[in-house]
Amino acid sequence: MPDSVIRPQPVDLTEARRNYTPKADLAEAKRNYDYDMRRYLKHSSTIDVSQDPVALAAYLTSAYHAIEKGLAMEDTRAGFGLDKIRPILAAITELERVGEARFASEGARGCIQSYVRYHDDRALPLPAEFEDELRAFTKDMAGKTFPGGATPWTRKQIEAATDFDFSRFIQTRSSVRHYTGEPVAPEAIENAVRLAIKSPKVCNREMRRVHVAYEPELRNQLLSYHNGNRGFGHKLGAVLVVTVDLREFDTIGERNQGWIDGGLFAMSLVYALHASRLGTCMLNWSEDCDRDKQLREAFVIPDYEDVITFIGVGHMPEEFEVAASPSPDIDRVLSLISLR
Numbered sequence: 001m002p003d004s005v006i007r008p009q010p011v012d013l014t015e016a017r018r019n020y021t022p023k024a025d026l027a028e029a030k031r032n033y034d035y036d037m038r039r040y041l042k043h044s045s046t047i048d049v050s051q052d053p054v055a056l057a058a059y060l061t062s063a064y065h066a067i068e069k070g071l072a073m074e075d076t077r078a079g080f081g082l083d084k085i086r087p088i089l090a091a092i093t094e095l096e097r098v099g100e101a102r103f104a105s106e107g108a109r110g111c112i113q114s115y116v117r118y119h120d121d122r123a124l125p126l127p128a129e130f131e132d133e134l135r136a137f138t139k140d141m142a143g144k145t146f147p148g149g150a151t152p153w154t155r156k157q158i159e160a161a162t163d164f165d166f167s168r169f170i171q172t173r174s175s176v177r178h179y180t181g182e183p184v185a186p187e188a189i190e191n192a193v194r195l196a197i198k199s200p201k202v203c204n205r206e207m208r209r210v211h212v213a214y215e216p217e218l219r220n221q222l223l224s225y226h227n228g229n230r231g232f233g234h235k236l237g238a239v240l241v242v243t244v245d246l247r248e249f250d251t252i253g254e255r256n257q258g259w260i261d262g263g264l265f266a267m268s269l270v271y272a273l274h275a276s277r278l279g280t281c282m283l284n285w286s287e288d289c290d291r292d293k294q295l296r297e298a299f300v301i302p303d304y305e306d307v308i309t310f311i312g313v314g315h316m317p318e319e320f321e322v323a324a325s326p327s328p329d330i331d332r333v334l335s336l337i338s339l340r
């Protein structure tokens with residue numbers, strides 16, 4: 001190689017990586033995991049059944065979801081979901097008694113209506129031990145239809161609804177870091193949240209929450225707690241804080257579920273905003289427990305919510321650039337699973 005060729009200076013890569021982000025020793029890692037664990041165990045129903053109506057509504061949703069799943073299956077046997085019926089009726093009654101009759105109790109009522117109708121339409125016997133209770137319960141609802149049960153769809157409807165260039169839609173979404181600074185209309189955010197609510201959620205429990213800041217001063221204060229919006233944060237039109245409500249969870253197995261459901265929801269939100277021609281950039285909340293506490297001290301984010309991510313939203317200029325962010329080949333991502 002000729003002498004004139006300039007080679008990269010040797011660098012201690014381990015040292016460079018160590019300096020890239022602060023490192024945690026085991027005690028520090030444990031302190032952070034303990035913070036997450038304490039909050040999960042305090043607010044979920046993992047150890048003790050929480051008496052909070054939100055937790056009861058979550059339980060009710062999981063229970064009636066077992067019934068609505070049965071109603072949506074190809075082959076359903078008469079009297080299915082036996083062990084769920086009485087707890088469902090009791091939970092509806094209790095939520096209504098404490099004035100918390102909302103989406104969960106209404107969905108459960110709709111599901112019970114459909115359950116009885118399912119049996120009656122097919123001349124199948126209702127479980128003998130609850131037949132009277134079920135009949136009395138549905139009689140009380142006579143003339144009122146609640147949402148819930150099973151919804152019919154045809155393949156044609158799905159074909160018509162998916163007759164657009166999804167690939168183009170996906171490929172034209174990028175994280176945008178160049179905005180005009182115009183305000184974002186609250187209606188646009190409301191509409192996107194309404195659509196994102198349709199994303200899947202474990203046992204249909206609604207644990208996702210969004211806190212939004214529109215006003216520039218408030219937005220900037222919020223962003224001052226976040227690393228990674230420098231150069232564009234001040235030109236956003238709205239900042240969303242996506243959280244999940246830990247009161248909706250009830251098993252140790254669900255200890256990480258919020259990150260999944262919250263992440264799925266955040267992605268749908270971003271796609272819904274893309275569909276309404278707003279630019280977005282997810283803004284990570286990959287913070288340690290001290291930073292998390294500071295955010296909660298400054299803003300009203302209930303202790304029972306975990307912050308999943310921030311999302312910056314804004315209007316895009318006529319022309320702008322996005323980071324290429326190349327993707328690897330599909331075989332880096334997709335492989336056949338095999339037995340050991």
Ligand SMILES: Cc1cc2nc3c(=O)[nH]c(=O)nc-3n(C[C@H](O)[C@H](O)[C@H](O)COP(=O)(O)O)c2cc1C
Pocket residue numbers: 173174175176177227228229281282283284285309322323325
């Ligand atoms: C949860 C999450 C947090 C992110 N946080 C930031 C951030 O703080 N700042 C930023 O500029 N980009 C952030 N991004 C954007 C990623 O850098 C970007 O999604 C990735 O490079 C792929 O590029 P694309 O979104 O343009 O396809 C985040 C993405 C995700 C999914």
